[in-house]
Structure formats: C-alpha cells, structure tokens
Amino acid sequence: MLTDAEEALVARTVLGAVDEVVTRGAFLSTVLERALKSVPDALREAVVLRCRAFVRRWRALAELMPTGSPGDRYAGLLALEGLGPTKRSLEAAFAKWLAVEAPVVRVARHAGLPDWLAARLVEQYGAADALALATALDRDAPTCVRANRLLTTRESLCVALAEFGPQPMALATDGLVLTGGVGVFQSAPFQRGEFEVQDEGSQLVAELVAPPPKGLVLDLCAGSGGKSLALAALLKGKGRVVATDVAEHKLDELRRRARRAQAGNVQILPYAEAEALIPKADRVLLDAPCSGTGALRRNPEARHHLKASDLARFATAQAELLARTVSALRPGGRVVYATCSVLREENEDVVATVAGVDVVPPKELWGRARATALTSSDGRFLQLLPHRHGTDGFFAAVLRRRA
Numbered sequence: 001m002l003t004d005a006e007e008a009l010v011a012r013t014v015l016g017a018v019d020e021v022v023t024r025g026a027f028l029s030t031v032l033e034r035a036l037k038s039v040p041d042a043l044r045e046a047v048v049l050r051c052r053a054f055v056r057r058w059r060a061l062a063e064l065m066p067t068g069s070p071g072d073r074y075a076g077l078l079a080l081e082g083l084g085p086t087k088r089s090l091e092a093a094f095a096k097w098l099a100v101e102a103p104v105v106r107v108a109r110h111a112g113l114p115d116w117l118a119a120r121l122v123e124q125y126g127a128a129d130a131l132a133l134a135t136a137l138d139r140d141a142p143t144c145v146r147a148n149r150l151l152t153t154r155e156s157l158c159v160a161l162a163e164f165g166p167q168p169m170a171l172a173t174d175g176l177v178l179t180g181g182v183g184v185f186q187s188a189p190f191q192r193g194e195f196e197v198q199d200e201g202s203q204l205v206a207e208l209v210a211p212p213p214k215g216l217v218l219d220l221c222a223g224s225g226g227k228s229l230a231l232a233a234l235l236k237g238k239g240r241v242v243a244t245d246v247a248e249h250k251l252d253e254l255r256r257r258a259r260r261a262q263a264g265n266v267q268i269l270p271y272a273e274a275e276a277l278i279p280k281a282d283r284v285l286l287d288a289p290c291s292g293t294g295a296l297r298r299n300p301e302a303r304h305h306l307k308a309s310d311l312a313r314f315a316t317a318q319a320e321l322l323a324r325t326v327s328a329l330r331p332g333g334r335v336v337y338a339t340c341s342v343l344r345e346e347n348e349d350v351v352a353t354v355a356g357v358d359v360v361p362p363k364e365l366w367g368r369a370r371a372t373a374l375t376s377s378d379g380r381f382l383q384l385l386p387h388r389h390g391t392d393g394f395f396a397a398v399l400r401r402r403a
Ligand SMILES: C[S@@+](CC[C@H](N)C(=O)[O-])C[C@H]1O[C@@H](n2cnc3c(N)ncnc32)[C@H](O)[C@@H]1O
Pocket: 202, 220, 221, 222, 223, 224, 225, 226, 227, 228, 245, 246, 247, 250, 287, 288, 289, 290, 321
C-alpha cells in the first residue's frame, strides 16, 4: 500500500510520462528513463507498471471519458486495474464497451490495439485465436533469463537465484522464468555473468540456429547481442560468432555483455567485413528489423507508433536483406531468417520471395516430438505465440542454399 504522498508522486509521474507518449509520440522507455530519476527506488515498479497499463488502456479511457481530465482518467485506470476505489459505473460501461460483437473492434478494444492491426490478426488467425493472441500480447511479460553455459548450469543458477523464485522454462533448454524479478540486475550472479535476460522465444530462435561444434556463425542483425551471446554459449565458447549490425553503436552494449559473460568466441566486426564472411559461414542468423508486434508485452507503447504503412516498408527491407544474404551463401550454407512479428507479411510472405533455397523444417533439427508444438500448422517454420507458448511472438525459417 502506498501512502497518500507516495500515491501523489506516482500519479504525477505516470500522468507526465503518459502525456508524452500518447499525445507527443515519445517512446515510453525513453520518457521513463528520465522520469524515474526523480522517483525513489521503492516506487519505480509502480510507476512502470501503471504507465504500461495506462498506455494499453488509453483507447478505452479516451472513448469512455472523452471529456474527463487526465486526473479523472487516471482514477478510471486505477478502477479498471483494480488498484483504487472501484467505480462501478465505469466498470459496467467498460464491460459493455468490451462486449461489442464485431470481431475486429472486439480484438482492438480488448487489447488496446489499433483497428488496422486487429483487422490483420483477425484475418490471419480467425476471430477466436486473434482475440486470445491479442489478449496475451496485452499482458505484462515475465522476467526471463538464460543460464550462461560458459559459467554455470541452469540447475546451479536456479539455486543462486532462489530469492527471485526461479522456475525452469518448459521450452528453452537453458531458461528460467523469475516469478519475482525485481532487483535481479543487482544480484551477484548477474555481476558474475552467469545469466542474461532473454525471452524464452528468443532463446529458442538461437537454439534453432544449431551451430555445428567449433563452427562459424554470423549474426548480421546482432543489436545488443541477445542471440549472439546465446549462440556463443551453444558453441561452448569454441568456434566463432561474428556479430555485426548496420547501427554499429548498438554493438557497444554487446561488447560489454560479451566481456561480462566471458564469451571469448564472440567477435564484433564492421558490417561490410562480417558480410564478406557469408560464403564461409556454417550458419547465418538474420534477426531482421521488424514491426515488433510479437513483443508488445515488452514494448506496449509500440502500438501507438506503428502504422499500417510501416508493414510494407519492413517487408521490402526484409526481403532485400534475405535475398542479399542467400545470394552470398555457399551451396548447403544455411540462413535462419527470424522476426519478432506475428504478421504473415513479415514472415511467410518474405520467405516466399526467395528462390534457390530449401526450407529445413524444425523437426529435422529437433525431432518431431519437440518441434510439433512449436511450428506453424504446415510444420515448415518455428512459430511461437504468447497465447500458445507463453513466449513473445517469434517466427523463424531455416533456409538451406541449393547446390
Ligand atoms: C530485431 S533487432 C536485433 C535483436 C538482436 N538480434 C537480439 O537478439 O538482441 C534487429 C536489428 O537489425 C538491425 N538492422 C536494421 N537494418 C538492418 C540491415 N539492413 N542490415 C543489418 N541489420 C539491420 C537493427 O539495427 C537492429 O539492431
């Protein structure tokens, strides 16, 4: 329970941050980084969670309380989230608002999504599955970590992180879900490099790359290196993971993380030098820039920035990137094309644009028993969805260059 003074500070901070996101188009993570500096540690989680809830519920609050002041809407949010004194009339109006029959509007309202995105989900998944998917994307994501095999095991890490309530993941080999993750970055195992924070789906994409022992793997869209580090660990610190990104400044964070993880087999190269290695590589990972629709649990504000027209732009860039990579592969060489999008336009449709490759279905790498529950209905691709797998939404295709 917060005191009145704490509640007032939280409310002021949340309202200021949400105003910048919703009315001025700022990114919540950027706004929060600044705003949290003037909030005591003990109140930070409340601010972050309420900001996320506010951003998600914005559409409902704006439509149900069109003339309400920001303060009224905040009170409405507390009622809807069960955090404040209940306002029965608002709850009843909200329930009626949600009960609309038209499937697209229903999905949009339940999950606070723009209509164009709800329409695509309904078209691609059907009304019932789209509602379940959108609702799952609207929840907060659990804190997921990956035990760093270079320094520990999942079992030892489970003991070392006991105070955070670790549970072994059902799907990813080295993963733990923390039921209470607050403060985990200050923990001794983190400082010692014994784990990385990484969604279960992202861990599974790295597992699907399946580098051969001592192999050469290129990660051409490495960013801050979540998957590069997982690949380095899968290679047991041997072989080589060459990581690069067109935005080379992002690699600074990877450099720091690789040092902490003692991943001596990660080599960071300028983009052109890394790309020149494609013909020599055993595996290339293209974790392509995408709409991020699968990761809305972790970036809820992205729904306000994403436009329908962005999809075509992403798809064009993704197809170009994939074609360029495939054309440089040696015969038999493999590229793993991955996104954290749940939309066909960025996934199956992009894969369909490349010629001269065979799709390697996940069951060939993992066996039928493991792969079946994790693949698209035709079995050709890795398809992870939050309402089915509890992961962020991910897609991955393993493509082998024909001779
Ligand atoms: C999905 S993020 C990568 C996340 C990262 N692999 C991880 O696991 O943490 C996509 C990355 O692709 C990069 N990118 C954008 N356009 C690119 C291009 N044409 N070639 C290579 N990388 C690109 C972006 O800078 C971004 O870091």
